[in-house]
Every structure is written in C-alpha cells, then in structure tokens.
Amino acid sequence: MxxxxxxxxxxxxxxxxxxIEPLEEKHFELLLPVAMQKELWLYTIQQINSPEDxxxxxxxxxxxxxxxxxxxxxxxxxxxxxxxGSTRYLNIDFGNLRLEIGSTWLHxxxxxxxxxKHCKFLLxxxxxxxxLLNRVELKTSHLNLKSQKAMLKIGAIxxxxxxxxxxxxxxxxxxxxxxxxxxxxxxxxxxxxx
Numbered sequence: 001m002x003x004x005x006x007x008x009x010x011x012x013x014x015x016x017x018x019x020i021e022p023l024e025e026k027h028f029e030l031l032l033p034v035a036m037q038k039e040l041w042l043y044t045i046q047q048i049n050s051p052e053d054x055x056x057x058x059x060x061x062x063x064x065x066x067x068x069x070x071x072x073x074x075x076x077x078x079x080x081x082x083x084x085g086s087t088r089y090l091n092i093d094f095g096n097l098r099l100e101i102g103s104t105w106l107h108x109x110x111x112x113x114x115x116x117k118h119c120k121f122l123l124x125x126x127x128x129x130x131x132l133l134n135r136v137e138l139k140t141s142h143l144n145l146k147s148q149k150a151m152l153k154i155g156a157i158x159x160x161x162x163x164x165x166x167x168x169x170x171x172x173x174x175x176x177x178x179x180x181x182x183x184x185x186x187x188x189x190x191x192x193x194x
Contacts (some may be wrong), residue, residue, distance in 0.1 A: 001132050001165050003094040009067045017079060018115060020122055023065070023086060028058050030083040031074060040105045043144035047169045061088065062101070068092075075106065075119060087119065089127070090139065098135040101128065111146075114194075120154055121193050128186045131159035135182050142175040151179045153161035155189035 013020040034040075035054040041047055048054050055171035058141040061072040061129035070090035076085045092099045101123050106116055127133045138156055152158065166177040181189060 001094075001134070002004070002068060003131075004172045006092075006094070006131075007065060007071065011071070011073075011126065011128055014078075015118055015122060018118045018122065019076040019078060020073045021063055021076065023058075023074050025062070025084075027083060028055065035105070037108055039108055043141040043147070044105070045166055045168050045174065049070075049077060061086070064088075064090070070103075072103070073117075077115065083194075084115070086125065089123070094131075095103060096135075097133045098137065099131075100137040100139065101127075102139060111149045115156055116150065117163060117193065121190075124181060124186065125190070128181075128183055133140070133183065135180055138179040139176045140179075142177055148177055148179075154193050155185070156181055158183075 005098045010022060011020075012022075013146060025167050032054060035048055035057075036051070038049070043048075046053070046057050047128070048057060064070040065072055070088045070092065073086060074087040075085040075087065076082070080140065085104070087104040088102060089099045104116070105120075106119075110116065124136060127136050138151050139162075140151065142161065146159075159180055162176045162178065164173050166174040166190055168174055
C-alpha cells in the first residue's frame with residue numbers, strides 16, 4: 001500500500017446520517033457555536049473557553065495536517081444540515097500500520113443518539129478496508145467514564161492505563177485509558193457495532 005499521497009487526499013466518508021469531510025478554514029465559523037459548549041471540554045487536554053482558544057486549537061489541527069502529523073475532519077449532520085463536531089486520525093504510523101482516532105468532540109445534543117457510532121464506523125471502515133491498517137487506537141481521560149463506556153459499546157478492547165500520562169492545559173494530571181481495534185477483530189465488530 002502506498003501512503004505517500006495520504007495527506008493530500010480528499011477523504012469524504014458518509015452514510016445516511018453523517019458526512020465526515022476534511023477540516024478546512026471554512027469550518028471555523030461553522031463549528032465555533034459547537035465549540036463554545038463548555039461541557040465538551042471537561043475532560044480534554046485543551047481548555048476551550050473563548051473563540052480565541054478555539055481558533056488556536058483549530059489552527060493547530062490544520063497545521064498538524066500540513067506537517068503530516070494528523071488528518072482532522074469535520075462532522076456534518078445530514079438530518080439537521082449542521083456541522084456538529086470534529087475528529088482526527090492522529091499518531092499516524094503507516095510504517096507500523098496503525099493510527100489513533102481522537103481529539104473527537106461532538107455537540108452535546110448529539111450525545112447518546114448513535115451519531116458518534118456512525119462516525120466511528122465510517123472511520124474504522126476506512127482505516128481497515130482502505131488503508132489496510134493492523135490497528136486503530138482510542139484513548140480518553142480516566143475521568144471521562146461516558147467516553148470509556150462508549151468505546152466499549154462499539155467493540156473496542158480496553159488495553160490499560162498510562163498513569164500520569166498527560167499534563168492538561170490547566171495543569172492537572174491525566175491518566176489515559178487506552179482502547180484498540182485490530183484487523184482480525186474488525187469483520188465481527190463491523191457486523192455488531194449497530
């Protein structure tokens with residue numbers, strides 16, 4: 001598999017409910033109202049409290065794509081015709097055929113609706129079936145029990161905890177819970193994720 005043009009690709013993933021498209025400058029204003037929902041950032045490394053904070057976060061995502069460190073996406077809800085969040089392929093390591101799905105945030109009104117499950121299904125399908133990866137990782141804060149439960153619900157395997165893993169923007173220490181999917185498990189997960 002040749003990954004040399006991966007970061008210049010226009011990857012659009014969609015089903016009847018969601019469209020996942022590459023994050024671009026135009027998405028800043030479209031996602032700003034979502035990003036100002038304070039509860040989204042309770043368990044995140046970055047603390048977004050203002051449009052300026054979000055601009056810095058947003059610009060970092062675009063810069064990481066330029067540097068080929070991550071591939072950020074915007075989430076579009078086809079039912080409401082609104083942009084409702086974002087995610088990234090990050091920690092991309094094509095040499096070892098793995099990446100992480102992370103930096104995911106979604107409007108609170110979408111929580112518990114199954115929307116994120118659709119998004120993860122599309123992202124995982126692309127990773128295993130188009131990119132032919134061996135492994136997809138997820139991680140979350142030890143405090144984010146809702147996220148941990150959601151990861152298990154879609155079939156991710158809990159692998160363990162990295163203690164004192166990250167220093168958050170506010171100086172607090174985060175222990176990261178790691179989860180994964182591997183290619184051997186994907187055919188079964190694909191059939192049972194919904």
